[in-house]
Amino acid sequence: MAIAKQLLSLALAVLGVVVLGVGVWFSTHLGSSGAATFRWSPSDTRPVLLEPSLLNRVDKPLTVTVRPAQGDSVWVGLAAPSDVDAAIGRSSAARLTRVAVRDWAIRAERTGTGEPAAIAGAEIWRSRSTSPGAVTIPVDQRAAPETIVVHGERAPLRSVTVTWRDQTWFVESVLLGFAGLLLAVASLGALVAGRRSGRLSAS
Amino acid sequence: MTGPRRRIAALLAAAATVAVLAGCGVADQVVGLHAVPTEQTGGAPLNEQTAAAITTRVISEAQSARARTGAAGERARKAVLTGPALAMAQAAVTSRTTVAAPDPLATPEAPTVLAIVRGRAWPRTILATTLDAASSRQLLHLLTSPSPTSPFVLVASVPMFAGARVPAIGPVAQGVETVADGTGLVAAPAAILSEYAAALAYPRPARAAHVSLDDELSRSLRTSAAAQTAALKKLATFSQRQQVVGAPTAVRLSGGGALVFALLVRTDTITAASGAKAVTVPAPVAALLGRSQIKRSVTVTTVETVVLVVPPTGTATVIGAAEQLASAKGS
CATH class of the missing domain: 2.60.120 (Jelly Rolls)
Structure with missing residues (x-):
């Protein structure tokens, strides 16, 4: 079960990085004027x-x-x-x-x-x-x-x-990037915490 | 890979696929992407302002082309005139006569578009009107564009008779239908025109059942024919016949009737009596003929553009006409 949680965290972290990349890519192309x-x-x-x-x-x-x-x-x-x-x-x-x-x-x-x-x-x-x-x-x-x-x-x-x-497109792309960043950070945190707790229980 | 791991991997793959597909839909939603709106094809294919601008251009170019001479003039006339309008302009050139007032192409007030034939197909037709300020006469202009890449050209420009009016046609944006036959009319426009032409024959007019002869043109022709007969006394005879040329152009009125434009050619013939040595012809004919007297006969050709209102029932009425002396031949 612990491995499943780690895999899920890893997948969510990857997804977060992808979403972050998409958000940054869109906001770069749209510029602040959208x-x-x-x-x-x-x-x-x-x-x-x-x-x-x-x-x-x-x-x-x-x-x-x-x-x-x-x-x-x-x-x-x-x-x-x-x-x-x-x-x-x-x-x-x-x-x-x-x-x-x-x-x-x-x-x-x-x-x-x-x-x-x-x-x-x-x-x-x-x-x-x-x-x-x-x-x-x-x-x-x-x-x-x-x-x-x-x-x-x-x-x-x-x-x-x-x-x-449309300036809201720029705001939305920034929010998308921010959401991706949060997802990636949270997932990586969960992944690291999971691995630590796994090592502790093994020792 | 063990069973639970395989299931988790499959679940993740499925979730990723769903996320990507949903992402596409979300992107469409974010920008508000929708199907292309359907083009409305039922009404007039041009807006009123565009049609008025086209009418102004065509009238101006037609006036300019009519004033030009030689081969260049002929090319210019054929580029901007067609049908009755071209016949009238060519007649003025060949007969070297001026256009009778009110000149339909004299610099007009801004035109008012009365109707545009509906639909997206070609030929396209615009019906417009201008006011001749000097005579306070209303002028009707019919324009056509034969194909998508052909600009509009003038089919007819006709002064309306004093007091005549065009019945209601309906909103310009809705467009009007063209009329090809007698459906919904007292008779087919072509049949009514033939009847009108035969009824104007002199000295033996035919009976007209579907068209009134109480219009300015009919009265003028009858009066003129009688006056010429009287002037010639027993030295010569005067006869007159009319012939419809080409197919008329007609648009549907909102009351169900039709407004019809057509070209007629009138032939006046003065034939000297057998005992007459020479007959003096009227001044306009003499000017065209180059001499004032004939020994045998003279034939004068005049082109006429007429506009009729053909109702669903009752009798058609001619509401406007223009005529132009074309040629004279005599001996």
């Missing part, structure tokens, strides 16, 4: 679609930051997902569908073939603009679901970054 930032860099000039499965699965506002190549401009359009799909059709596009928390990256699928569709002339956009330099697009969830389309005017974009910000 900003969860995910990044993706395209390799070609095809239009980049930020899909509702990326933008509209959390009821929190977010910001999309698009950085063009040096000296280039960014075209941005925001429309209903079915309209964007109809306009893009089977032409080439990069679809950003979800985030990968482990890598703090955005997962992309390259779809379609051939020349990109002439989407800039389509009149499906709730808003559209062309801006020199980096562009930050605030997205609230009132008009969800929506798809954002971005592309560099002349060259591939440098990066697309999506950021959700």
Whole structure:
């Protein structure tokens, strides 16, 4: 029975260390502002679609930051997902569908073939603009679901970054780390105490 | 490993698995992850502000294209006009005549969107109105986008008759249906237009059972035809016929009726009597023909855009029309 208790203490200690590590890892990435930032860099000039499965699965506002190549401009359009799909059709596009928390990256699928569709002339956009330099697009969830389309005017974009910000996430990750620390310390204490009492009873 | 140790190890493994799986669920709960909201596809595909901005752009570009000449002008007109609007603009160019007031494309007040055809499919249609401040006449504009990557183009711009009104259409956000046949109407729009065209023939009009002829255009044409016949006396005869061109565009009104836009081509013919040496033609025709007298006949072609209200029962009424002299041929 004593061995069982020691094994359980050891397992809880390991779990505590893991939880501590997860808490520290999250709080380091989120920072004190609680900003969860995910990044993706395209390799070609095809239009980049930020899909509702990326933008509209959390009821929190977010910001999309698009950085063009040096000296280039960014075209941005925001429309209903079915309209964007109809306009893009089977032409080439990069679809950003979800985030990968482990890598703090955005997962992309390259779809379609051939020349990109002439989407800039389509009149499906709730808003559209062309801006020199980096562009930050605030997205609230009132008009969800929506798809954002971005592309560099002349060259591939440098990066697309999506950021959700919630300070409670930082607090929660710190609390998680603290809980893991407590669990690890308590379990290790129990393990040490168990081993001592085992040695005493054996002697 | 002994039996109790194996059981404990298995329990720990199970507990760890449950903890990891629960952890994933907890993470989803913490960030509030949920399924993607379903897209609403039933109403108007554009909001009112966007549709108004599109209408403003199209009218402005159409006005600019109409003013241009040569091959570039033709390309510009074909890029922003279609159907009746293109026919009217091309007629003005070929006949070198100006657009009769009120010009539907004259710099308008900010447009008011009356309706957007509902659904996510193409072609998409916007119905808007502007006010001509000089004449206090309301103008109706019909726009269409044929495919997802095609911008909206102007199908028709028509001044409404004084005192005419468009029946209620319903909230713009709800969208309207297009009308393809006579379902729920006193008759199919295409049939009513054919009836209207035949009823305007001169000197032998057909009877119209489903459309009223008590509108500004009908009265004007009857009066004009009678006046020309009287002016020509026995030197020549005057005849007039109308032909419906293409399929009409119609949207459903909230009362069940339909608002219909269509293109007609009117052909006026003056035929000199056998004993007449020469017949003097009206001044606008003479300007187009390049001479004031004909010996045998002259045929004048005019394009007309008409807007009708077709009710579920009773008779359809023409509430607006625009006409444009297109060509004249004579000998």
